[in-house]
Amino acid sequence: MNATTIAEGVRRGELSARTLAEESLRSIRARNDELNVFLHVDESGAMAAAERVDDTVSRGLDPGRLAGVPIALKDNLCQVGVPTTCSSKILEGWRPPYSATVVDRLLEAGAVPMGKTNLDEFAMGSSTETSAFGPTRNPLDPTRVPGGSSGGSAAAVAAAMTPLALGSDTGGSIRQPAALCGIVGVKPTYGLVSRYGLIAFASSLDQIGPFATNVADAALLLEVIAGHDPMDSTSLPEPAPDLVAHLDDGVAGRRVGLVRELIDGADDEIVESVQRAADVLRAAGATIVELSIPELHLGLSAYYLIAPAEASSNLARYDGVRYGLRVDADDVTAMNEVTRTAGFGAEVKRRIMLGTYALSAGYYDAYYGQALKVRTQMIDAFRRAYRQVDLLVGATTPSVAFTFGSKTNDPMAMYLSDVFTIPTNLAGEAALSVPFGRGEANLPIGVQLLGPGRSEAQLFAAARVLEAVERGS
Amino acid sequence: MTLPNGWEMVVGLEVHTELRTATKMFCGCANVFGAEPNTRVCPVCLGLPGSLPVLNERAVSMAMAIGLALHCTIAPSTFHRKNYFYPDMPKDFQISQYDLPINARGYLDLTDSTRVTIERAHLEEDTGKSTHLGGTGRIHGADRSLVDYNRSGVPLVEIVSGPDIRSSLQARLYAGELRAVLIATGASDGRMEEGSMRIDANVSVRRSGDPFGTRCEIKNLNSLRSLQRAIEFEAERQVALIEDGGVVRQETRHWDENAGTTSTMRVKEEAEDYRYFREPDLVDLAPSAAWQERVAEAMGPMPAQRRAAVLELLGDASGAQRDAVDVVIDLGLERFVHATAAAGGDVPVAIARVANELAATDDVSRLSVEAFVATVAMEARGQLSATQAKTVLAELLSTGGDPAAIAAAKGFEQLSADSLGGTVAGLIEANPDEWTRYRDGDDKLAQFFVGLVMRETRGQANGKAVIAELQARR
Numbered sequence: 001m002n003a004t005t006i007a008e009g010v011r012r013g014e015l016s017a018r019t020l021a022e023e024s025l026r027s028i029r030a031r032n033d034e035l036n037v038f039l040h041v042d043e044s045g046a047m048a049a050a051e052r053v054d055d056t057v058s059r060g061l062d063p064g065r066l067a068g069v070p071i072a073l074k075d076n077l078c079q080v081g082v083p084t085t086c087s088s089k090i091l092e093g094w095r096p097p098y099s100a101t102v103v104d105r106l107l108e109a110g111a112v113p114m115g116k117t118n119l120d121e122f123a124m125g126s127s128t129e130t131s132a133f134g135p136t137r138n139p140l141d142p143t144r145v146p147g148g149s150s151g152g153s154a155a156a157v158a159a160a161m162t163p164l165a166l167g168s169d170t171g172g173s174i175r176q177p178a179a180l181c182g183i184v185g186v187k188p189t190y191g192l193v194s195r196y197g198l199i200a201f202a203s204s205l206d207q208i209g210p211f212a213t214n215v216a217d218a219a220l221l222l223e224v225i226a227g228h229d230p231m232d233s234t235s236l237p238e239p240a241p242d243l244v245a246h247l248d249d250g251v252a253g254r255r256v257g258l259v260r261e262l263i264d265g266a267d268d269e270i271v272e273s274v275q276r277a278a279d280v281l282r283a284a285g286a287t288i289v290e291l292s293i294p295e296l297h298l299g300l301s302a303y304y305l306i307a308p309a310e311a312s313s314n315l316a317r318y319d320g321v322r323y324g325l326r327v328d329a330d331d332v333t334a335m336n337e338v339t340r341t342a343g344f345g346a347e348v349k350r351r352i353m354l355g356t357y358a359l360s361a362g363y364y365d366a367y368y369g370q371a372l373k374v375r376t377q378m379i380d381a382f383r384r385a386y387r388q389v390d391l392l393v394g395a396t397t398p399s400v401a402f403t404f405g406s407k408t409n410d411p412m413a414m415y416l417s418d419v420f421t422i423p424t425n426l427a428g429e430a431a432l433s434v435p436f437g438r439g440e441a442n443l444p445i446g447v448q449l450l451g452p453g454r455s456e457a458q459l460f461a462a463a464r465v466l467e468a469v470e471r472g473s
Numbered sequence: 474m475t476l477p478n479g480w481e482m483v484v485g486l487e488v489h490t491e492l493r494t495a496t497k498m499f500c501g502c503a504n505v506f507g508a509e510p511n512t513r514v515c516p517v518c519l520g521l522p523g524s525l526p527v528l529n530e531r532a533v534s535m536a537m538a539i540g541l542a543l544h545c546t547i548a549p550s551t552f553h554r555k556n557y558f559y560p561d562m563p564k565d566f567q568i569s570q571y572d573l574p575i576n577a578r579g580y581l582d583l584t585d586s587t588r589v590t591i592e593r594a595h596l597e598e599d600t601g602k603s604t605h606l607g608g609t610g611r612i613h614g615a616d617r618s619l620v621d622y623n624r625s626g627v628p629l630v631e632i633v634s635g636p637d638i639r640s641s642l643q644a645r646l647y648a649g650e651l652r653a654v655l656i657a658t659g660a661s662d663g664r665m666e667e668g669s670m671r672i673d674a675n676v677s678v679r680r681s682g683d684p685f686g687t688r689c690e691i692k693n694l695n696s697l698r699s700l701q702r703a704i705e706f707e708a709e710r711q712v713a714l715i716e717d718g719g720v721v722r723q724e725t726r727h728w729d730e731n732a733g734t735t736s737t738m739r740v741k742e743e744a745e746d747y748r749y750f751r752e753p754d755l756v757d758l759a760p761s762a763a764w765q766e767r768v769a770e771a772m773g774p775m776p777a778q779r780r781a782a783v784l785e786l787l788g789d790a791s792g793a794q795r796d797a798v799d800v801v802i803d804l805g806l807e808r809f810v811h812a813t814a815a816a817g818g819d820v821p822v823a824i825a826r827v828a829n830e831l832a833a834t835d836d837v838s839r840l841s842v843e844a845f846v847a848t849v850a851m852e853a854r855g856q857l858s859a860t861q862a863k864t865v866l867a868e869l870l871s872t873g874g875d876p877a878a879i880a881a882a883k884g885f886e887q888l889s890a891d892s893l894g895g896t897v898a899g900l901i902e903a904n905p906d907e908w909t910r911y912r913d914g915d916d917k918l919a920q921f922f923v924g925l926v927m928r929e930t931r932g933q934a935n936g937k938a939v940i941a942e943l944q945a946r947r
Contacts, residue, residue, distance in 0.1 A: 078523045091522065098516045100523060199522040204753035233527050233755050310753060313556050316565030317520050321620070332560055332612065359556075359748035368750065 003069045003163040003217040010068035010110070013057050017050035017068030021112050024070035028114065028161045035137045037155045039075050040083045041115040046070070049112045056110070064110030066224055071106060072156035072165035075116035076123055077208070078197040079103045082113075086199050087131035088121045090343030091324045100197020101232070102166060102208055102225045109224045114162055117152025121345045122315065123173055123201040125149050126417045129408055130347040140182060140443060144401040147177030147417075150211070154181040157211045164221050165211040170201050171303055172396075172421025174209045175433035179396035179446020182435045184218045184463065185211050187421070189453040190428035191236040193222070194229030200314040202307035203234075205425040215434065215463045219243040222456065241457060249461040252285030255389040256462070261296040262394020262420050262448065270395045270445055273437035277447040277466055278393055284465045289389050295381035298374045299423040304415060305358045305371035306426070311348075312355030318343060350411070375426050382427045386452045391462055395420050396433040396446035420448060429453050434463040436470050477716070481681045482708040483688075484638035484674060486700075488651055489631050490661040491599060491669040492535045498598045498628035499526030499568070506667050510621035518626035520563030525754050532628035533575070535660035536596045537760060537768045539630050540576030542654050542775055543591045549759035550575040550595070552752040557745045560612075561601035561620045569597035569631075571749045575758065581634075581654065582777055583646045584799075590635030599627040630660070636675070636685065641704040645697050648672060653776040653803055665696050672700055677721070678711045686711070687721040691728050691735055703728040707735050776802050783807050786820045794821065797828035806831055812842045819853040830866045839873035840866070848876040855938035861885045885933065893926070893934055897942045900925050912947055919943055 009015035056063040078096035120130040128136040128151030138146040139159035146155040150167025154177035167174040169187035178185025186209040193208045210221035227240035320326035320339030329335040358367035407414040424431040433446035500517035516524040553571035574595035607616030655661035677688035694700045726735040813823035852862040911918040
């Protein structure tokens with residue numbers, strides 16, 4: 001059952017939130033040992049939330065637009081009293097004394113958070129293999145990765161443990177796992193969703209977004225969590241946009257750019273899916289324009305300077321003084337050092353060193369400064385493209401889900417799995433991945449739709465066109 | 474203090490002042506001094522994972538008021554992160570301003586007519602406060618360290634002067650004048666003893682006419698006296714070092730208040746690379762012209778103008794009177810002086826009473842301007858002696874009321890009106906020889922009789938009234 005149907009049923013009193021939560025707990029228990037999706041299942045919190053929803057319904061009040069819908073939270077989102085680790089030993093055992101704005105909004109809308117899902121440590125990775133608590137397995141083929149960094153949240157939805165999940169996307173961490181797990185994943189416009197309570201990886205790139213089995217559910221979830229938040233200075237000033245109301249707007253009259261750089265280097269089966277998606281959009285009334293945006297090739301290198309630079313500063317606070325892991329030593333400097341050495345994994349250390357170097361005196365201009373200039377070029381390049389077309393279409397990933405260990409020894413190969421998704425984060429714009437077609441071993445392929453800032457309604461409408469064909473075939 | 478002949482010191486000061494906002498710079502926690510440790514904290518000022526800063530509008534207004542008072546240009550600005558590890562800094566970076574400060578390039582005129590350049594006055598957040606137990610009281614070698622995060626995130630403005638100061642006394646004048654300006658803007662309480670104003674001094678020496686020498690920075694000077702002493706010691710140390718054939722190393726030095734000496738904290742090579750970069754969690758700051766105008770309109774006159782207005786009432790002021798005027802201005806009590814002048818009263822007496830009797834109390838709210846003017850007038854007319862006037866003021870300050878009624882209740886008026894004549898007559902009778910000599914023109918003997926009257930009345934008589942009484946009987 002999808003989230004929209006569940007919420008309608010609960011609001012009408014035909015479904016019990018408590019029963020739905022119990023069913024969700026059963027499906028989590030059935031496969032969590034095998035797949036390692038949830039790091040923490042908040043059984044008592046979920047049951048309490050579900051009972052509040054049923055109680056609200058029984059008193060004749062409106063329990064909200066996500067009434068009784070079980071949802072999984074990536075474990076870099078703070079929920080008061082619930083262990084939050086970022087899949088890192090350095091935060092093991094920490095329970096936040098406050099909740100993220102998105103968590104508050106979910107609870108106000110009647111959603112039922114089931115627990116916290118696995119991720120690459122501090123969201124640094126594309127396979128969930130850098131988690132300190134073991135990798136998550138792809139529910140569609142447990143010998144393969146679910147993608148990352150939001151691999152746990154994508155797997156929770158793909159394994160039908162919860163109909164919805166929240167992830168965060170810094171360079172593709174929602175769209176890539178959504179593609180690899182055969183579900184819908186959305187990276188909203190920077191500032192559309194409050195980051196308050198999202199544990200930062202790279203602040204200027206991070207954005208919270210939805211996972212769902214279908215486009216309508218993703219739009220509904222985004223409407224609930226979006227809109228201005230005074231706790232986040234980078235939050236856009238306006239309230240949440242109308243998305244559900246525009247789901248059936250279609251693409252007639254829209255101009256869609258098929259971007260060469262967003263399929264270059266992808267496997268043939270992926271390129272074929274993207275071209276077929278363009279055909280479907282054309283058949284639905286869109287004009288397809290073949291485009292080249294050469295600057296997109298620069299995205300990966302700029303990203304791997306900007307994101308680690310911000311991370312090196314954001315992760316400084318894990319010093320053993322106030323919370324999380326502390327390894328004792330003779331003085332405070334030594335304590336900082338041994339704590340961080342013991343608490344962080346190899347990929348996190350690599351990026352902290354990279355970022356520290358990029359910001360250092362004498363290197364700033366050549367690295368971080370240069371990356372900022374590239375970022376500006378990227379923003380300008382997208383802006384020029386969006387003068388010609390309304391939306392862009394391309395691949396989400398270069399390949400379908402890969403097997404464990406196939407990229408862990410080669411960071412560059414791993415980084416390349418985000419080559420198509422990173423430019424959107426650098427530009428602060430919107431994009432989503434929608435399942436379209438199948439590839440090797442019948443694994444799902446994700447097609448990426450990209451648009452300028454605040455174009456979510458158009459993106460969802462276009463995704464619905466692809467989804468209808470995908471479901472019909 | 475003077476340096477050996479031919480030597481000159483060059484000093485620039487960095488002054489940190491806490492802003493008197495109700496809440497902290499990036500969160501809603503109360504900005505108060507002296508609360509129970511770690512009770513004015515939240516996820517934001519504790520830098521908990523996932524928390525985000527939101528800029529306090531009042532802090533920006535106050536920073537602009539400081540900039541306007543220092544004749545700075547208010548410019549569009551940005552926030553940066555200054556990255557370094559320290560346990561009392563919860564995020565292990567400080568949010569500060571770097572290449573684009575809110576206030577750029579202004580000046581402050583000192584009472585000795587020197588104009589000191591203000592390079593910048595920028596916004597930043599304060600850190601928590603560490604207490605190191607055991608060892609020397611500093612972090613290294615301590616048995617334990619306690620951290621209070623109540624101060625973490627309190628808004629600060631850092632005011633950086635140019636290297637325009639040439640003596641320790643001038644440094645003190647600068648810091649004192651700046652403190653008066655900060656208090657006048659309402660942005661700071663200027664309380665150095667509570668750490669709400671802290672000073673770092675950059676000191677170098679040179680032979681007159683030479684280019685600037687290598688500077689040392691003395692950290693955390695917490696009183697005007699420490700500032701002056703530390704600069705003197707440091708300049709003398711540098712001169713002695715160079716005259717002995719040594720070279721000054723660029724370094725940060727610690728001032729030891731008890732020993733009266735500075736010592737090395739860290740040399741330049743050990744200086745941190747702060748890896749400044751734009752704070753991605755905050756947006757750019759570009760206060761509108763209308764906002765700047767609102768701040769400017771809300772500001773009263775600055776201490777220099779107010780001081781000049783009082784000095785003008787005095788005409789020729791002595792050194793002691795100038796000091797008294799400084800006190801009056803620092804305390805913001807010149808309304809009493811101006812009211813006295815407007816009533817045609819005795820301005821020097823009014824200044825002396827404000828700088829002494831009013832300055833001695835924290836609270837002047839019960840004393841009305843009218844009552845003050847009336848008291849000064851009674852003193853001038855000889856209805857009250859100086860001692861009696863001080864007694865009446867003390868009563869007015871503690872309970873308020875009418876000075877004539879207080880004087881009557883204490884019997885002061887009766888003394889001056891009726892019994893003074895009787896006292897004088899009695900003393901003339903008891904000292905016939907002195908009285909004869911006085912009548913014969915020996916004016917010095919007036920003071921002899923005044924002294925006797927004062928002893929008799931335990932100082933409650935008015936000297937001028939006594940002389941008037943003597944002359945009437947001459």
